[in-house]
Amino acid sequence: MTTLADLLKRRIATTGPITLADYMSEALLHPEHGYYTTRDPLGATGDFVTSPEISQMFGEMIGLCLAQAWMDQGRPNGVLAELGPGRGTLMQDILRATKGVAGFHDALALHLVEASPVLRAAQSARLPNPTFHADVSTLPDAPLFLVANEFFDALPVRQFQRDGTGWRERMVGLDSDTLTMGLSAAAPLALLEHRLADTKDGDIVEVCPALPAIMGQIGERIGTHGGAALIIDYGDWRSQGDTLQALRGHQPVDPLHAPGTADLTTHVDFEVITQSAAPARFTRITPQGVFLERLGITQRAQSLAQSMSGDALESHIAAHRRLTHPSEMGDLFKVVGIYPDAHTPPAGLEP
Known part of the structure; x- marks a missing residue:
């Protein structure tokens, strides 16, 4: 039986890494396999x-x-x-x-x-x-x-990690056949310009x-x-910070x-x-x-x-x-x- 993980792996293998927001949307609300x-x-x-x-x-x-x-x-x-x-x-x-x-x-x-x-x-x-x-x-x-x-x-949220005066987006990609988190290239981001004042290199900010x-x-x-x-x-x-969490069976x-x-x-x-x-x-x-x-x-x-x-x-x-x-x-x-x-x-x- 095809699982949602299978579908996501095929998508990433074809078109490249996806944002965390895209991943959460599919995991929670996919019409056939979504959690909710x-x-x-x-x-x-x-x-x-x-x-x-x-x-x-x-x-x-x-x-x-x-x-x-x-x-x-x-x-x-x-x-x-x-x-x-x-x-x-x-x-x-x-x-x-x-x-x-x-x-x-x-x-x-x-x-x-x-x-x-x-x-x-x-x-x-x-x-x-x-x-x-x-x-x-x-x-x-x-x-x-x-x-x-x-x-x-x-x-769903997107996650951005501070890198100098720019930001790298945390993306969901593939390592061999396993879903994993990775980082995009660093770039300035107008959306988070105001957060340069209260963050340092490596800090993560979530945007919904x-x-x-x-x-x-x-x-x-x-x-x-x-x-x-x-x-x-x-x-x-x-x-x-990274506040993403997953619960199954209260664990x-x-x-x-x-x-x-x-x-x-x-x-x-x-x-x-x-x-x-x-x-x-x-x-x-x-x-x-x-x-x-x-x-x-x-x-x-x-x-x-x-x-x-x-x-x-x-x-x-x-x-x-x-x-x-x-x-x-x-x-x-x-x-x-x-x-x-x-x-x-x-x-x-x-x-």
């Missing part, structure tokens, strides 16, 4: 677990945050959207938590941006009549209340080609029509081994996210744990714990810790809010 197009990657039987799968409390906090932003902006008719909704767990918890917010469900139509046919099926089974989009460009021009949890980390356009469209809708976006992911301000593996069978991610550059969101405003980057605590997750955890005992209670306590503690997901994951110029930031975040 062929499987449900989430949960204990998958390759990784996200915050919504750890505890319902995560989605509840997000839902109430978006509902508060909706009320603060006058309860407009518009869109409730999620980028990369996984199995639909986060949106299911958002909808349940906001069921008691008068008018919220009636005012906001549910729209999901999802490329995976497998995950679209899971979302359709769990959520009420979602409208699907292949990308953000077809979301309606209307007030937009949006969440993106671990969406941007899966977007799709990110500015996606955030630009989100920022345009929110800045023009109103709404709010919560971007939650691991990363920091300004890309630095790290070689990103170039058996493409299409492992999840590929990189750390998110929050500087690019915020700078691409004009004309909307952006908040300070806030650790996930701090954000959730400000929204009241500990009080919610204590309330839920009153009806629990034994193993269920221990699991509940562990889930709260995993979401909020600095040594777990609390500091690794960051949150940034996008909001209109004339309004206050989403709850839990600061301008």
Whole structure:
């Protein structure tokens, strides 16, 4: 049987090395062999677990945050959207938590941006009549209340290594019959001219080609029509270093081994996210744990714990810790809010 590795090797042998972004695109979204197009990657039987799968409390906090932003902006008719909704767990918890917010469900139509046919099926089974989009460009021009949890980390990136006043691009090529990383010839790069001031020879910078356009469209809708976006992911301000990682069965593996069978991610550059969101405003980057605590997750955890005992209670306590503690997901994951110029930031975040 022909594998994706076979197809990539033939392509490279014919046309030469490919960018890391091209490799990631094929590995994640190839129509026949791509990671996201062929499987449900989430949960204990998958390759990784996200915050919504750890505890319902995560989605509840997000839902109430978006509902508060909706009320603060006058309860407009518009869109409730999620980028990369996984199995639909986060949106299911958002909808349940906001069921008691008068008018919220009636005012906001549910729209999901999802490329995976497998995950679209899971979302359709769990959520009420979602409208699907292949990308953000077809979301309606209307007030937009949006969440993106671990969406941007899966977007393909290119990697550049500093060489004097120029840059070499890290490319995927062949060594005999094995996929391997190599370097292009050094050349000046206008895209990274500003990074000459804070890098040295050998440093690696990652660039996500799709990110500015996606955030630009989100920022345009929110800045023009109103709404709010919560971007939650691991990363920091300004890309630095090789952050590419692959997970299979919850264990790290070689990103170039058996493409299409492992999840590929990189750390998110929050500087690019915020700078691409004009004309909307952006908040300070806030650790996930701090954000959730400000929204009241500990009080919610204590309330839920009153009806629990034994193993269920221990699991509940562990889930709260995993979401909020600095040594777990609390500091690794960051949150940034996008909001209109004339309004206050989403709850839990600061301008």
